[in-house]
Amino acid sequence: MVSNLIISAQNLDLTFQTNDGPVHALKDVSLEIGKGEFVSFIGPSGCGKTTFLRCIAGLEQPTGGQISVNGMTPDEARKARAYGYVFQAAGLYPWRTIGGNIKLPLEVMGFSKAEQAERVARVMDLVDLSGFQKKFPWQLSGGMQQRASIARALAFDADILLMDEPFGALDEIVRDHLNEQLLALWARTEKTIGFVTHSIPEAVYLSTKIVVMSPRPGRITDVIDSPLPRERPLDIRDSKEFIEIAHRVRDGLRAGHQDDV
Amino acid sequence: MFKRSVLPVLTVLGVIMALWYAACIPMNSAWTIQQLERSGETMTVSEHIADTWAQERPRLPAPHQVAAELWDTTVMKKITSKKSLIYHGWITLSATLLGFGIGTTLGVLLAVGIVHSRAMDMSVMPWAIVSQTIPIIAIAPMIIVVLYSIGVQGMLPKAIISAYLSFFPVVVGMVKGLRSPDAMQLDLLRTYSANKSQSFWKLRLPASVPYLFASLKIGVAASLVGAIVGELPTGAVRGLGARLLAGSYYGQTIQIWSALFAAAILAAGLVALIGLLERVTLRRMGERP
Numbered sequence: 255m256v257s258n259l260i261i262s263a264q265n266l267d268l269t270f271q272t273n274d275g276p277v278h279a280l281k282d283v284s285l286e287i288g289k290g291e292f293v294s295f296i297g298p299s300g301c302g303k304t305t306f307l308r309c310i311a312g313l314e315q316p317t318g319g320q321i322s323v324n325g326m327t328p329d330e331a332r333k334a335r336a337y338g339y340v341f342q343a344a345g346l347y348p349w350r351t352i353g354g355n356i357k358l359p360l361e362v363m364g365f366s367k368a369e370q371a372e373r374v375a376r377v378m379d380l381v382d383l384s385g386f387q388k389k390f391p392w393q394l395s396g397g398m399q400q401r402a403s404i405a406r407a408l409a410f411d412a413d414i415l416l417m418d419e420p421f422g423a424l425d426e427i428v429r430d431h432l433n434e435q436l437l438a439l440w441a442r443t444e445k446t447i448g449f450v451t452h453s454i455p456e457a458v459y460l461s462t463k464i465v466v467m468s469p470r471p472g473r474i475t476d477v478i479d480s481p482l483p484r485e486r487p488l489d490i491r492d493s494k495e496f497i498e499i500a501h502r503v504r505d506g507l508r509a510g511h512q513d514d515v
Numbered sequence: 516m517f518k519r520s521v522l523p524v525l526t527v528l529g530v531i532m533a534l535w536y537a538a539c540i541p542m543n544s545a546w547t548i549q550q551l552e553r554s555g556e557t558m559t560v561s562e563h564i565a566d567t568w569a570q571e572r573p574r575l576p577a578p579h580q581v582a583a584e585l586w587d588t589t590v591m592k593k594i595t596s597k598k599s600l601i602y603h604g605w606i607t608l609s610a611t612l613l614g615f616g617i618g619t620t621l622g623v624l625l626a627v628g629i630v631h632s633r634a635m636d637m638s639v640m641p642w643a644i645v646s647q648t649i650p651i652i653a654i655a656p657m658i659i660v661v662l663y664s665i666g667v668q669g670m671l672p673k674a675i676i677s678a679y680l681s682f683f684p685v686v687v688g689m690v691k692g693l694r695s696p697d698a699m700q701l702d703l704l705r706t707y708s709a710n711k712s713q714s715f716w717k718l719r720l721p722a723s724v725p726y727l728f729a730s731l732k733i734g735v736a737a738s739l740v741g742a743i744v745g746e747l748p749t750g751a752v753r754g755l756g757a758r759l760l761a762g763s764y765y766g767q768t769i770q771i772w773s774a775l776f777a778a779a780i781l782a783a784g785l786v787a788l789i790g791l792l793e794r795v796t797l798r799r800m801g802e803r804p
């Protein structure tokens with residue numbers, strides 16, 4: 255059993271009815287995520303990573319099984335502002351400044367003007383964007399835009415951060431840098447993070463738990479609890495433990511592919 | 516920058532002028548010949564050509580005749596005079612602006628309804644399209660007659676015809692604009708449990724602004740056409756349409772052409788004004804310069 259259970263999925267099933275017939279996006283997915291964990295979902299595209307994250311967020315209704323977030327249904331959890339969601343594209347509104355974009359959820363949720371300003375300043379500092387409040391999105395690099403979108407997800411103090419390939423569109427150097435920053439942010443805020451990626455080093459570097467998935471139907475093939483310490487300098491990626499975990503992830507991915515052929 | 520844009524424009528203008536003057540010669544020659552036959556006089560070729568550019572009622576007036584008439588009926592007349600094109604232009608412009616306002620409001624409201632209600636989407640859009648397939652020339656007299664019979668006349672009937680033409684581009688543009696946010700942007704708002712009205716004010720409406728301006732430019736030009744058309748069937752005595760009509764009754768081709776040019780200048784001015792408003796608004800909305 256996981257201590258301080260935050261997210262719990264039991265035998266989750268989801269079938270999309272499409273014009274080309276049913277698509278079995280998730281099959282018999284069971285997973286428990288404890289408070290403060292950093293969980294990565296890795297697998298080839300189409301294996302249901304996004305779908306699973308969307309189920310946690312209540313953006314998708316499972317067709318079978320149970321899922322609970324903070325002991326509530328995903329819908330209730332969303333209304334209780336349990337999570338912030340970061341999409342692959344930063345999706346900042348081009349007509350709002352960076353500060354205005356980060357303020358968006360606060361406006362929707364009805365925070366007072368003073369509290370909005372205070373929170374925007376705080377989370378912008380958290381993602382190292384202080385001073386860019388009045389800039390428009392096009393004036394920022396892709397990496398900075400993605401940091402702004404993370405700040406936006408943090409602004410209303412959700413305990414859970416769900417991130418769907420947030421750095422997938424960025425180059426490797428920027429990505430390394432953001433990964434380091436994300437770990438620092440995670441350490442400081444003690445959030446529970448669900449993180450979709452298809453980069454093995456990224457998954458191993460970031461996670462306390464790595465969930466390996468495989469497609470058709472989308473399912474979990476391996477769950478790896480990382481023995482790496484929480485404190486992780488970038489060069490930990492050259493250590494023996496790191497390489498061993500990376501191997502195990504790769505094997506899991508390969509196994510998933512074999513019974514697919 | 517200046518040279519690059521001005522030179523081609525002047526070249527095109529020069530070519531048009533040359534063609535126009537050239538076209539006047541065959542168009543107006545018959546009258547000159549007729550006059551010569553009647554009086555028994557003779558003319559050299561150059562005199563003949565000069566005459567085709569200086570007739571009082573030419574079939575095709577020469578550019579300088581139209582320009583002189585425009586000058587004479589704008590700058591040289593008091594704006595309260597029935598002979599002033601500015602006076603007539605204002606009559607038409609006021610109906611245009613009222614109609615444009617009504618049309619735009621109606622267009623935006625319909626678009627909001629269409630985007631939010633499936634029933635309206637299914638029912639309104641086909642009718643909006645049908646409404647535009649009926650020639651305005653056929654509808655305009657009916658609108659005017661019907662309104663006249665209930666005691667409405669003057670600017671309002673013209674404005675309604677104007678609105679009839681201008682609401683359509685606004686509906687089409689706004690529906691597209693309000694639907695322009697992608698699934699991800701809508702999902703983001705769902706994660707905040709935003710309601711429909713918040714999605715509308717914070718996402719759909721701002722996202723539709725560029726589309727709105729594109730529609731407004733088409734709409735304002737259509738509004739002007741509507742107002743002018745609205746002046747034709749009543750035999751109105753005021754407005755650019757009335758000038759067109761009177762000109763054709765009395766064979767005053769120069770007057771017709773100058774009214775046409777006044778309408779074109781007015782349309783260009785209105786479109787340019789909206790273009791300016793567009794630039795200012797979009798710049799304020801963080802558009803990349």
Ligand SMILES: Nc1ncnc2c1ncn2[C@@H]1O[C@H](COP(=O)(O)OP(=O)(O)O)[C@@H](O)[C@H]1O
Pocket residue numbers: 270271272277278279297298299300301302303304305306472
């Ligand atoms: N809304 C949807 N309608 C129909 N099929 C979908 C929908 N969303 C995802 N799918 C399908 O479900 C499967 C899993 O998709 P997804 O969760 O996006 O995979 P991943 O994020 O791992 O690449 C894919 O086959 C995809 O085509």
Ligand SMILES: [Mg+2]
Pocket residue numbers: 303304305
């Ligand atoms: Mg995905």
